[in-house]
Amino acid sequence: MTRALRLALAMLAALWALPAQADEMRPGYLEFTQLGQGEWKLVWKAPVIGGLATRTKPAFPAFCTQSPPQARVDGLVLIAESRLTCSKDLAGAQVGLTGMDQAFTDALLRIAPMRRPVQAARLTPDRAMVTVSTVPDGREVARSYFVLGIIHILEGYDHLLFVVALVLLIGAPGRVVKAATAFTLAHSITLVGSTQGLVGLAQAPVEALIALSIVFLAVEIVKRDPERPNLAERAPWVVAFLFGLIHGFGFAGALREIGLPESDVPTALLTFNLGVEAGQLVIIGAVLAAIALLRRFAPSALRPAVLSTTYAIGIISSFWFIERIAG
Incomplete structure (x- = not known):
């Protein structure tokens, strides 16, 4: 030959x-969307390839209770939706993913409160939890979306x-x-x-x-x-x-x-x-x-x-x- x-x-x-x-977006995608006082919609999109779907799960404060997740598979992505009922405001608390140290890809976090600006962050094995802020950090937004742009053209x-x-x-x-x-x-x-x-x-x-x-x-x-x-x-x-x-x-x-x-x-x-x-x-x-x-x-x-x-x-x-x- x-x-x-x-x-x-x-x-x-x-x-x-x-x-x-x-x-398809290869990173995972975790979203917290506020529906009302103490009520949040939780969406977790985990690509099957990369370990997120099998090795990680959403993390939130102990003062929140989660309804049974409704899961489905769309292509190569596992999508799970559930509701959170929280006794306190999420501001100042930490949310993110557990098990990131066993995964091989990152995830994008989006937090959408009712009367505050949307917050975005990139979750990695070294930074799997993020503090919910009242005012998003502009530098964090810039870093997250710059990396997202690179990932999207390469993957x-x-x-x-x-x-x-x-x-x-x-x-x-x-x-x-x-x-x-x-x-x-x-x-x-x-x-x-x-x-x-x-x-x-x-x-x-x-x-x-x-x-x-x-x-x-x-x-x-x-x-x-x-x-x-x-x-x-x-x-x-x-x-x-x-x-x-x-x-x-x-x-x-x-x-x-x-x-x-x-x-x-x-x-x-x-x-x-x-x-x-x-x-x-x-x-x-x-x-x-x-x-x-x-x-x-x-x-x-x-x-x-x-x-x-x-x-x-x-x-x-x-x-x-x-x-x-x-x-």
Whole structure:
């Protein structure tokens, strides 16, 4: 077996390992929403992969009693809902998760009192409990949503594959940066517009269009002819901008799941976008580095590796498109 073929098969295996539910949030999500005096709704969304579903459970003060949780499984996520009846206000008390030291992924905490701003925090094995505050810490909001943006681009596999395909199509670092900037600008526009209620699209067609955008890039890579450059090669920033508008609605859908802190919406949106951009730069850097290494040490393997990766991307994104259209 030649080195080029082994490399191609390794890339195919890595891509096939991506889960079918491409855009699910991989961190856990714990929400406390106040319904009335001393009454709270507790929602716990735990991905099956990562240990949260089997090794952790919500934690709250001893002066709160919990109703029997109503649990269901949605895709790869366990969702449990219950009610808390608390004899005192939660302000100043601690909430979070027990068993985080045995899990392999983090969780986002959202606390929504009736007459106070929403509080957001990131729960980790080193910080599994958070004190409920009367005024959320703006720096905590910034940190939480920045990390959330990074996680979403790195573990939202359809967005990740779009960026990989964009790099494979363009190749030149300078042009890749321009296209990535156009993509970021576009998804920022629709993300802000959608979360603020100015524009909107139903999530199902958005997810299908995101998959279709990856298929389009894969086709453009495969049929590339150096003598007759296509539109995506001649003006990649235009294509990246147009598809970025669609991907922005996908990012907005992720933010709708976790909500935005009422007192720090601009901070949360800005840092989430910065996190997405940071994640994109990591992906771009890794793909460009792999291309540079192949070009230097195994130039004959570069084209087979690119084509094999592209076919895998195209097949997976076609499956996502069909799955999302079907329903």
